[in-house]
Amino acid sequence: MTLLTELTVAGIRDGHRAGDFTAVEVAEAFSASVAGARALNAFILETPDHALAAARQADADRAAGTLKPLSAVPIGIKDLFATKGVQTTAASHILEGFVPPYESSVSQKLWDAGAGMLGKLNMDQFAMGSSNETSYFGNVLSPWRSADGSNAALAPGGSSGGSASAVAARLCPAATGTDTGGSIRQPAAFVGISGIKPTYGRCSRWGIVAFASSLDQAGSMARDVRDCAVMLGVMAGHDAKDATSLNLPVPDWEGALNADMRGKKVGIPREYRLDGIDADIAAMWDKGAKMLTDAGAEIVDISLPHTKYALPAYYIIAPAEASSNLARYDGVRYGLRDLSDGAGLQDMPAGEGLQAMYAATRAAGFGAEVKRRIMIGTYVLSAGFYDAYYTQAQKIRTLIARDFADAFSRCDVILTPTAPSAAFALGERSADPLAMYLNDVFAVPASLAGLPAMSVPAALSADGLPLGLQIIGKAFDEQGVLNAGLALEQRAGFNARAEKWW
């Protein structure tokens, strides 16, 4: 029999239903993998008891004939989702030890569907990063090693780096992620798994630690397109507690999966063919277009003229929203409190001690990248600069959304590379914030326009590292994205995996 940890979400669900194994066996197998892979540092907290309790319930439900959509499936939860009674840190020092007395809407839906939790996954601090090097709890390592012989530890991408590493290393069959400007898609591409960010508003943001509220969106990460559809189908849905949540029925994405692309048009945006584009990436992109042609689609050349302005606009809008959202961390109601040096706060003039406590708490509690973004956000929102930066960026966001609307009058989905390169070594780019930001050059435009987009593993680089293709769809058309993803998956036949060294 296949190792249980080799099974996909659908494979576990169906095998358990058929009585091939028990849910307890599945939970124990994955928990053992998690415990045996601490070298990857993918988890901030392991919760084998939670997974086991859900598994026992799943086995009982099977006996009683009351199985649920994710019965017997243990998953990983990015540590940005508040989990009741279980530490939730956003990989930050300022929230270290924070134990929410409530459950995020998305994770609640997963538990209601019968899933169990293997643990809280490491990530970039407050989801700010593209390499998982900004976590207070240390870097996550990719399970992959380059074939160039260097043996350097590679970045799993970010910010959902723990989710990516854990799924790729078979520590969990699927994980939740969140995507603000590529944080599901880029790590999925770096480790050779699939990941989908749905239309903005599909998944409730209630109980997800906020980074940039107009961009943040939860999504699923798994080994194949079907599993992404299964997970997303459970995670999505209207929630009265999130005013931006879409009040639309959730389609049966898994049931409607169809890789037949006949009659579909696939747009190839010419502006994404950057000067000096990596040769492996360009070749994979061309190959992807051929795969979709083979699936019956017609390829059309499209233009997204404001593409080059998406990333700089994002680096105004996202930090602006972050500086506002992160103002809540002040050492008063939860999280870290740092009383500044000198003590004797009660002896200071009234009010000064409080101000000093805020500043000291935030200095001690936030990492360098988080501080950098709060500073940029505070600056662009400050008096005299608001119109020049923030209003201008929001106008450009309108133009970017308009570019997509125009393009979608000529095509059904858009095909691009997910990231401009394969995974890089940890430490290789962390000294230069701008170089790091450029990782998300292909991912950010769809985020700014609120569109569904997914990454599917498509090929290996010359150094034997995974490369991903991105499908961007029309608003609300997750089905079109998943279907094109499935057509790519079937033709790419990507079955490479990291050799176990951890």
Added chain:
Amino acid sequence: MSVDNATVSKIAKLARIAMDEGEVAALVPELNNILAWVDQLAEVDVTGVEPMTAVIPNKMVLRADVVDADPLTGGNRRDDILSNAPAPQHGFFGVPKVIE
């Protein structure tokens, strides 16, 4: 546009993040690099373009004006609310002195 040490100190103060002179000095070139890069946005003609307010058009809804309509986000949860407070005192958040 670019920033100097004094501006960065002022932003840090606005952002309520304590920073010493060394940290401020280190941030100046980093922020200037980023600002120089985002300055390219100024070249885009945005005449007649409205700033984005909602990425997916969505109608704002109001809930019924009922006390504790949703028990999870309603009132009477003092102990839950204080459960993560760093210095709860007598059922309140403890903070350094605010008024004389």
